[in-house]
Amino acid sequence: MSSTVIGIDLGTTNSVAAALIDGKPTVLESGGERLIPSVVGLSPGGELLTGTPAKHQYVVSPDRTIKSVKRQMGQEVLLPLGGRTCTPAEISALILRKVTAVARESLGRPVGQAVITVPAYFTDIQRQATLQAGEMAGLEVLRIINEPTAAALAYGLGQQSHEKVLVYDLGGGTFDVSIVEIENGVVEVLATAGNNHLGGDDFDERLVDHLGAQFRKQHGTDPREDAQALARLTAAAENAKIHLSSHPFARIREPFLLTAGDRPLNLDLEVSRIRFIDLIEDLLQSTIELTAKVLEDAALQARDLDRVLLVGGSTRIPAVREMVTDFLGHSPHGEINPDECVALGAAVQAGLATGAGVDMVLVDVNPYSLGVRSLGRSFGLVHNDLMSVIIPRNTAIPVSRSELYSTTSDNQKEVRIQVYQGESKIASKNILLGEFALDDLPPLPAGEPEIVVTFDYDIDGMVHVSAVERSSGREKEITIKGTGEKMPESTVSGPSAARRKAAVRKAKKLLQELGEHERRPLEGLLKSLELAEKQGNQQQADTLVEDLWELLYENRG
Amino acid sequence: MRFDLSFLNRPRGKESHDPLAEGLARVEEALKELTGTVSQVTKGQFQLTALVESQAETLEETAGNINEGLARAGEQMDTQVSREQEEKALAVLLREFLPVLDGLDRILEFVNQNQEITRISFGPSLVEGLKSLADRAAQALAALGVKRLPATGRPFDPHRHHAVKAVPVTDPELDGRVLQEVMAGYEMRGRVVRYASVVVAVRQEDQER
Structure with missing residues (x-):
């Protein structure tokens, strides 16, 4: 195969290319860019700009720059680009040309064929326009597939099963929710709903407004009225939003943001995750209402769904995941990079369409939920054995998450941090991995201390747990192994371990030589031994090892 | 060496002090012990052999892993990707x-x-x-x-x-x-x-x- 088939997510704000490399779906990047802005422009000097440079000139030349052309695909309009006019398909073709160039540079090979994704609600006319755009870009478009379908493919769904999948796609500028039914590779879209003008950009705006208003209260001037200050404030707000996805607080510092006469004014504000969610609550709620609508349109209940997938960068916000989980009663999947998931799925489809061997999208995830034991409310009753999950299972690792806790009695001197692993809502029913105490707490009323507990799960599977009391700075931490059962030292190494291993090895070799009837006692013994090891029952394991040696000796032939 | 053991079939008195019979009984005992010990040693030998085999396999595997690791490290040092x-x-x-x-x-x-x-x-x-x-x-x-x-x-x-x-x-x-x-x-x-x-x-x- 001299040219490669690629998968392209042609998005409203950004586009992404992916391909199968050694069978693995992989995002293609060039010059450090993985997400290519879906923007086309003509510079005042007549240079054609696509992607990031086009985005850069938008403010200066709005009449020579075209953004979000996807919203107009299929429409009979002509869009002005400098002195010329273009159809939406032609503009999309220019974006696809840029995406193809990035793919070609990344692969080091020519790219001739592609699978392109479109929203599930696209009409035939809109799909035709997309197909046309691909052809104008010099691509042979093998398939046009729906974005929710691509997401499902990325997660390996529906290949040999029958599943009803809900895809919740919250991006930078648009929200789409769809229910698709997949059976043995055949996909049917049952219902879709969405809001073309709702996304992460709106969340940024709310935060900027909040910060601007706070600043004005403090200093008397509004930074939003100064171009320079607004630009810096916007960038800071975006960073804070991202930070709040894994920390309960974000500190936003912009020294010398404005001057009042001859006095410099500094911005130094803190935003809590709770405050941020308050600011965007109504927007998030509207996505839930649309999710309810899509269930209604598909004549399904939440419990009829087999899977829920989270797609789009804004689904990284923990509150989004929580709301979806609460509303649907399903733990949604979000471990595949939500910005790249659709492109990866398109690459999978590209592989399937050309008969190439397709590997799964491999993501390192933590297999069990990790959290701490806490006091809380469950079914209206207060109880102190609640599992407060900090890193839910199937989160892509390495990952770092923090949550906020407090004390339950006045002047409480210490808090016990007990780290648990498991899925039960009752902490003590899960596995206790470790514990420590944060002591010497400053005397404060119950519920006032702010104790931030951070779980840092690194690529080696070690979990670093730290607890910090914010007002005093008191801090303690421990490191534990994140997964696996705990075995006493002697069972892992040492002479008795060597004897055990030798016996098991010999037994396994012997099994291959024995007949059906003779195998059973040996197999049974091996199974019992495995069980005893898992349970950490040293004595039982030793006894079984001796039995094993007897049996092996008898059968030594 | 051949022993004529036919005298064993002679009826013996209850309290006959027969040094030969005693000696033979002791030999019989010792033989039993020896058979027992030999079988123990054989069992131990069996286990020892199995143990040695197993350790050898572990060493082989480890050597293989080390070689793989070295090869990979060598590759990484050679590539220009490091820049x-x-x-x-x-x-x-x-x-x-x-x-x-x-x-x-x-x-x-x-x-x-x-x-x-x-x-x-x-x-x-x-x-x-x-x-x-x-x-x-x-x-x-x-x-x-x-x-x-x-x-x-x-x-x-x-x-x-x-x-x-x-x-x-x-x-x-x-x-x-x-x-x-x-x-x-x-x-x-x-x-x-x-x-x-x-x-x-x-x-x-x-x-x-």
Whole structure:
């Protein structure tokens, strides 16, 4: 195969290319860019700009720059680009040309064929326009597939099963929710709903407004009225939003943001995750209402769904995941990079369409939920054995998450941090991995201390747990192994371990030589031994090892 | 050696003290013990052999892993990708420190716009000290191969600048030029690490369209 088939997510704000490399779906990047802005422009000097440079000139030349052309695909309009006019398909073709160039540079090979994704609600006319755009870009478009379908493919769904999948796609500028039914590779879209003008950009705006208003209260001037200050404030707000996805607080510092006469004014504000969610609550709620609508349109209940997938960068916000989980009663999947998931799925489809061997999208995830034991409310009753999950299972690792806790009695001197692993809502029913105490707490009323507990799960599977009391700075931490059962030292190494291993090895070799009837006692013994090891029952394991040696000796032939 | 053991079949008295019979009984006992010990030794031998086999396999596997690891390490040392990785790491490091450099820019800006008052309040050394610090920063960047992207006064270049605001002007000389740098841009060995955020002048008529 001299040219490669690629998968392209042609998005409203950004586009992404992916391909199968050694069978693995992989995002293609060039010059450090993985997400290519879906923007086309003509510079005042007549240079054609696509992607990031086009985005850069938008403010200066709005009449020579075209953004979000996807919203107009299929429409009979002509869009002005400098002195010329273009159809939406032609503009999309220019974006696809840029995406193809990035793919070609990344692969080091020519790219001739592609699978392109479109929203599930696209009409035939809109799909035709997309197909046309691909052809104008010099691509042979093998398939046009729906974005929710691509997401499902990325997660390996529906290949040999029958599943009803809900895809919740919250991006930078648009929200789409769809229910698709997949059976043995055949996909049917049952219902879709969405809001073309709702996304992460709106969340940024709310935060900027909040910060601007706070600043004005403090200093008397509004930074939003100064171009320079607004630009810096916007960038800071975006960073804070991202930070709040894994920390309960974000500190936003912009020294010398404005001057009042001859006095410099500094911005130094803190935003809590709770405050941020308050600011965007109504927007998030509207996505839930649309999710309810899509269930209604598909004549399904939440419990009829087999899977829920989270797609789009804004689904990284923990509150989004929580709301979806609460509303649907399903733990949604979000471990595949939500910005790249659709492109990866398109690459999978590209592989399937050309008969190439397709590997799964491999993501390192933590297999069990990790959290701490806490006091809380469950079914209206207060109880102190609640599992407060900090890193839910199937989160892509390495990952770092923090949550906020407090004390339950006045002047409480210490808090016990007990780290648990498991899925039960009752902490003590899960596995206790470790514990420590944060002591010497400053005397404060119950519920006032702010104790931030951070779980840092690194690529080696070690979990670093730290607890910090914010007002005093008191801090303690421990490191534990994140997964696996705990075995006493002697069972892992040492002479008795060597004897055990030798016996098991010999037994396994012997099994291959024995007949059906003779195998059973040996197999049974091996199974019992495995069980005893898992349970950490040293004595039982030793006894079984001796039995094993007897049996092996008898059968030594 | 052949023993005539037929005498064993002779009826014996209850309390006959027969040294031969006793001796034979003891030999029988000893033989039983010996058989037992030999079988123990054989069992132990069996286990020992199995143990040695198992350890040998473990050693073989470990040796294989080590060889694989060495081969891979050798490959990694040979590739030229390490240069690219080094640059990537440097870019990440730089990005983390940019807010600090930005802060320095802001202070300098303020001080430059309020030179009189600053000098009155703090004497000339504050301004000089800050300028000296800024030079030192530029020096450090230069050592890393990092250059600041020229912006203010230059023609707007979308490959290096990100326009955050367009300001209408009437002077055609200023058209398309960067009026103000909101945030500095930097490049490292020809590749842009961060685009400069700028305010650009646009001729009046264009804005009205």
